[in-house]
Amino acid sequence: MNILGGDVVNQHKREEIDKGRAPRILLRSSWQVVNIGDIAHTPGVLTLLEQYLPNAEVILWASPDLTQEVMDMEHKRFPSLRIIKGSMDSNGQTTSEELADAVSWCDFLLHGSGPYLVANEDVQAFVAATGKPFGVFGITYSGNPVEEDMLNKAEFVYFRDSVSLAKAKEIGIACPVMDFGPDGAFSVDLRDDEKAEQFLQKSGLQEGGYLCCIPKLRFTPYWKIRNSPFNEERHQRNEQMKEHDHVLLREAITAIVRETDMKILLCPEDSTQMEVGKEMIFDKLPEDVRAHVIWREKFWLTDEALSVYVRSTGLFGNEMHSPIMCIGNGIPAVVCRWEEQTSKGYMWRDIGLGDWLFDLDSEVDRSKLVAAVLGMAQHPDKAKRKALAARNYVVQSQMRMVETLQESLRKSAPLEATRKGNSWHQGDL
Known part of the structure; x- marks a missing residue:
């Protein structure tokens, strides 16, 4: 036509x-x-x-x-x-x-x-x-x-x-x-408050009493979730770097649980990350820490996820758009990135959050990550003001x-x- x-x-x-x-x-x-x-x-x-x-x-x-x-x-x-x-x-x-x-x-x-x-x-x-x-x-x-x-x-x-x-x-x-x-x-301002509140109640999470953490491999294994051919080179790179890319998240979680009253929610941004969170974070945590960590095993949509994020004290991990949605709603968020990614992560510098952006391939950045995440949990009011300032600029x-x-x-x-x-x-x- x-x-x-x-x-x-x-x-x-x-x-x-x-x-x-x-x-x-x-x-x-x-x-x-x-x-x-x-x-x-x-x-x-x-x-x-x-x-x-x-x-x-x-x-x-x-x-x-x-x-x-x-x-x-x-x-x-x-x-x-x-x-x-x-x-x-x-x-x-x-x-x-x-x-x-x-x-x-x-x-x-x-x-x-x-x-x-x-x-x-x-x-x-x-x-x-x-x-x-x-x-x-x-x-x-x-x-x-x-x-x-x-x-x-x-x-x-x-x-x-x-x-x-x-x-x-x-x-x-x-x-x-x-x-x-x-x-x-x-x-984005989508919400499913009913689903979010049901999930939080079932998980024993209280509003303002938890932080969200999102795992991620270097390359999303699309061959697991849609009709994409298996990529051996990307798979091997994921296997090579997955401990390197998640060990500091485990350290940050351990510090938060042991030094604050906060709990941690391990949650996904894409539908491959529930498996990654279980393998690379939840199962590897010390027992005393794991007792205060909730692993979400099912994928969700943007409305429910955002309703959970806005009830949290903050978010950290290896993803980009969940942090974007958090800052857009005034919730603090720390972003980790690596060389395989595009330049999108540098938007955190552009909106005044450069000290919440960490290159996991940089030893200098790695040495500061745990303290930054712990600081977000220990000083939520200060972190909130910082997030709101970035939101206003956006x-x-x-x-x-x-x-x-x-x-x-x-x-x-x-x-x-x-x-x-x-x-x-x-x-x-």
């Missing part, structure tokens, strides 16, 4: 603008669902649009593996959100009529947060077929030449860490607006991102519709 041709689209747009309608945003997001942090990108950006562009209409263009369970969770928070799937090519041929309608309907394509320009091919096809504008919120960029063309053509690109921004400038990306723009997951930065989007919308949608209002209408085709 074909979307409307360029002349028809432009005429359609002029007629609609004359009617004074709201601006229409097609959000390309939702990359995968086996990681609660990857899920969080999308509702985080939706929350930003709801807060700062309340009259905009939004349709979510999701990836094929978005599950009904995750869609139900998103609809609980955004009841009128329209979600579509499908692909298109540069001639405007789409695999679904819903996508064809949405592409012709929208004024602007917004690429959501991610580890890179994840939907590069979709953005290319959209621009080639329609000539409509697009922009990018909160990605990491490593200098991949495949992404250069579309980054150059964007109305704006916000990078979620300063290292990525510096790389784009070094390479000579010519986008007119490039700046630091925090990951959309900072703004909020101001994300407001600027949406202001830039608003300026771009003014070029392609009526000014009347970008004013603040009391409601948010999503995806009424």
Whole structure:
């Protein structure tokens, strides 16, 4: 099926603008669902649009593996959100009529947060077929030449860490607006308080009386959770480094349990980490410490996880997006990283949390990690103030991102519709 041709689209747009309608945003997001942090990108950006562009209409263009369970969770928070799937090519041929309608309907394509320009091919096809504008919120960029063309053509690109921004400038990306723009997951506010409270009660955890700890291998073993081929090289690297990457977490847990009244919740960000937490942390703890540690053996979704995080005193471990969600909600969080990861971890320096960022491949950083985590447990009020200061910086930065989007919308949608209002209408085709 074909979307409307360029002349028809432009005429359609002029007629609609004359009617004074709201601006229409097609959000390309939702990359995968086996990681609660990857899920969080999308509702985080939706929350930003709801807060700062309340009259905009939004349709979510999701990836094929978005599950009904995750869609139900998103609809609980955004009841009128329209979600579509499908692909298109540069001639405007789409695999679904819903996508064809949405592409012709929208004024602007917004690429959501991610580890890179994840939907590069979709953005290319959209621009080639329609000539409509697009922009990018909160990605990491490593200098991949495949992404250069579309980054150059964007109305704006916000990078979620300063290292990525510096790389784009070094390479000579010519986008007119490039700046630091925090990951959309900072703004996620999904909740399942009922499930969280049931879990805490069953586990003997009291609000404010525990910290969360998340284990992680160097490379996520996707071959265990989806139809991916086994990677012997990555498996061997995981085996080589898993003790090195978890011994300090065990030491921090031991110090917290023995020197404070806090308990520890071992919990997952992706669906492989329950096994890792059991093997590398829980089973290796001294018996007196293990008695104060809860190992969560089942995976969860973003809403329940965040409801547990916000009731904790803080979070630490080898993951990135659970800490992002914590700071976005004013909860202290310590991040550990290593050389195999992208530059995303450096966003902690960008938002004023450099002393809560630890490179596990650095002996200097390793020597400070346990004390930092213990300090978070021993001085929760001080840690809370620090987390809130970082959150405030993120909020101001994300407001600027949406202001830039608003300026771009003014070029392609009526000014009347970008004013603040009391409601948010999503995806009424």
